[in-house]
Amino acid sequence: MxxxxxxxxxxxxxxxxxxxxxxxxxxxxxxxxxxxxxxxxxxxxxxxxxxxxxxxxxxxxxxxxxxxxxxxxGPYPARMIWQDGKRLGEQAMWDETRPQEGSPFHEPWMxxxxxxxxxxxxxxxxxxxxxxxxxxxxxxxxxxxxxxxxxxxxxxxxxxxxxxxxxxxxxxxxxxxxxxxxxTVDPDPVLVADVRITGLDRDHWHVFPPAGGEGFLALCPLAGTEDFQLSAQTTQGGPAIDLSLEGLRSLIATRSHLDPGDLTEVRWASDFRPRxxxxxxxxxxxxxxxxxxxxxxxxxxxxxxxxxxxxxxxxxxxxxxxxxxxxxxxxxxxxxxxxxxxxxxxxxxxxxxxxxxxxxxxxxxQLGLGYRGSSLAVETRTALPAEALRAGDRAPDGAWGEARLFDAFRGPHWTLLVVGEAPAAQLPGVRTVRIPSYGAYGDGVFLVRPDGYVGWAGPTAEGLAPYAAGAGVGVG
Incomplete structure (x- = not known):
């Protein structure tokens, strides 16, 4: 090569x-x-x-x-807040979202x-x-x-x-x-461990807020496993962090209603200072x-x-x-x-x-992250509304016949997308997809990069060839 x-x-x-x-x-x-x-x-x-x-x-x-x-x-469970051995209620871990045509994945996955x-x-x-x-x-x-x-x-x-x-x-x-x-984001160290534990349901992320001068304790069931992730904050300048089985047993007994013996195994443990x-x-x-x-x-x-x-x-x-x-x-x-x-x-x-x-x-x-300010983002359309998709933005998904746009984008190639009333366009060695007008894009010609961002956009393909030459377009 x-x-x-x-x-x-x-x-x-x-x-x-x-x-x-x-x-x-x-x-x-x-x-x-x-x-x-x-x-x-x-x-x-x-x-x-x-x-x-x-x-x-x-x-x-x-x-x-x-x-x-x-x-x-699996999906993230709601947090269950505990105090003095009693459940105070649930809190959602993330703001709720709904599926959208342009985003096939809409929720964090654990x-x-x-x-x-x-x-x-x-x-x-x-x-x-x-x-x-x-x-x-x-x-x-x-x-x-x-x-x-x-x-x-x-x-x-x-x-x-x-x-x-x-x-x-x-x-x-x-x-x-x-x-x-x-x-340093927080001067107080945090420990994290993968543990086996009994006495808690696996439908919630169990949170024990700070009390009595101690830091928080959280026990999250890890989807797809039998483990819980234990995380706890300690005090800067306090006792040395003990990541042993006995050390973590003492920690959960101090900060929760659980008995020391409810923690049966430590599979991995570490500590760090948030930074x-x-x-x-x-x-x-x-x-x-x-x-x-x-x-x-x-x-x-x-x-x-x-x-x-x-x-x-x-x-x-x-x-x-x-x-x-x-x-x-x-x-x-x-x-x-x-x-x-x-x-x-x-x-x-x-x-x-x-x-x-x-x-x-x-x-x-992270669906809204993009590269509008990049030298690889070339936008030749004018008078676009504020909410319009622009060069440098993530290229949305959408229906394409019986398939999806992401089906066309998938793979190590560039994709030339012609939308609505835009005139026909092509680039040597590049897959061309034509779809009817679609609001997520607006009519036009869009060159979608191999990493799923719009590299070049215009009302027609005029001026596209020089961009393609400098960006290695056609390489798959």
């Missing part, structure tokens, strides 16, 4: 979390020679990022894993992070992709033709590009000297960063894993287009241009939700 460069792989992905695996899947379906490396000996074992937002489900639908992800989880990563790993393997476990990266250098990664054990790997998806404490980011700018931080840049030469390596969130609102997967979705098609020679190398510059502002916006939302300043509403579903 691409120029004759002496490399082991075209893309080295560091980190087999959700972002790294999603990127691996996207590259594999495009025929890109990629290798995912992971420091640990296996996939992440915990539930931490358990909320899959509607926009991410659309990404998963395109990557061929939406069915497996849906089957692995899937433990470990299970989401298992699904992505299985899909990557199915597509012929690879993950090398037990490979700890210790050095990275680059030149004009590629990147060389050194490991604690085993031979180095030479790649044309590398992507750091190795988490909030990213080794690659540190080696590149890329700083993180941010703040929001954004990498100062998302690229250094031939190395790009994604996921938690690029942005660290409070878990409130369920945004972190989703934003990382969408980083990967933005980057995959661009790497493939550049590697094939169909697009200039400058296309990779649009990754940071598009994703860093989105990450900053989502970070702000997560922090406001954590502090009780915003609700888990429409913004958390």
């Amino acid at each position: 691409g120029a004759n460069v002496d490399v082991d792989v075209d893309v080295l992905v560091v980190g087999a979390g959700a972002a790294g695996l999603a990127l691996g899947v996207d590259l594999a379906r495009r025929g890109v020679r990629a290798l995912v490396v992971e420091r640990a000996d296996g996939l992440f074992p915990g539930s931490r990022g358990k909320g899959i937002q509607p926009r991410t489900m659309e990404v998963f639908d395109d990557l061929g894993v939406a069915g497996a992800v849906r089957a692995a989880g 899937v433990p992070q470990w299970r989401t990563q298992e699904v992505l790993f299985a899909r990557l393997t199915e597509l012929g992709g690879r993950v090398a476990f037990g490979r700890e990266l210790v050095g990275i250098t680059q030149d004009g033709e590629g990147v060389t990664a050194g490991f604690a054990d085993g031979a180095p790997v030479r790649a044309r590009y590398a992507v750091a998806a190795d988490g909030g404490r990213s080794t690659v980011r540190r080696l590149l000297g890329i700083g993180m700018t941010g703040e 929001a931080a954004l990498a100062d840049r998302f690229r250094a030469g031939r190395v790009l960063i994604a996921g938690d390596a690029a942005h660290v969130h409070s878990p409130a609102g369920g945004q972190g894993l989703n934003t990382g997967v969408q980083d990967a979705y933005n980057l995959g098609w661009k790497l493939a287009a550049v590697l094939s020679g169909a697009a200039p190398e400058a296309l990779l510059g649009t990754y940071e241009e598009e994703r860093r502002p989105v990450a900053a916006e989502v970070l702000g939302l997560s922090t406001r939700i954590h502090r009780g300043e915003a609700r888990r509403g429409a913004a958390t579903r």
Whole structure:
């Protein structure tokens, strides 16, 4: 693929979390020679990022894993508030939404992070992709033709590009000297664990508010498993956090009506200090960063894993287009241009939700995020109403004969959509779909990117060809 460069792989992905695996899947379906490396000996074992937002489900639908992800989880239960061993009443976790024609997925879906990563790993393997476990990266250098990664054990790997998806404490980011700018969202540490517990129903997310100087305790039944996710806030400067079975038994006995013996097993446990931080840049030469390596969130609102997967979705098609020679190398510059502002916006939302300043509403579903300010968003129509779909926006779904527009968009290709009274249009090598007038779009010609956003829009196809040449259109 691409120029004759002496490399082991075209893309080295560091980190087999959700972002790294999603990127691996996207590259594999495009025929890109990629290798995912992971420091640990296996996939992440915990539930931490358990909320899959509607926009991410659309990404998963395109990557061929939406069915497996849906089957692995379930909807969020209402929260049950407890006090002194009595139920005070229910609270909805999310603002209620209804299905819309342009959005086939309308509610967050709960899937433990470990299970989401298992699904992505299985899909990557199915597509012929690879993950090398037990490979700890210790050095990275680059030149004009590629990147060389050194490991604690085993031979180095030479790649044309590398992507750091190795988490909030990213080794690659540190080696590149890329700083993180941010703040502590809450000074009090939080512990999270996957546990087996008796004495509570699985129809509610059980919340025990702070009382007597103690922090909150929450026990959420994890859809698709027999586990509960335990989360609790501790006091800054207080006793050391004890993540053992006995330590967590003592915690639930202190903060709830449950007996210590009701907690029967600890399957995974960790602690962290809620923080929001954004990498100062998302690229250094031939190395790009994604996921938690690029942005660290409070878990409130369920945004972190989703934003990382969408980083990967933005980057995959661009790497493939550049590697094939169909697009200039400058296309990779649009990754940071598009994703860093989105990450900053989502970070702000997560922090406001954590502090009780915003609700888990429409913004958390991420369907409204887009790239109108991007150099890849070219809008040639004029006098549009304020609510009109524009270049840079997410391309909505809708009926298309007996199928759906998302059926036409699905796959690693661009789609030329001609709507209503717009004159016929075509681009060499690009699938063209013609539909009657549809209010979600308005009449016109729309070039839909491989990641499901409108790249170019106009009343006719006039001026479309130069855009296509610069964006690598036609590469599938």
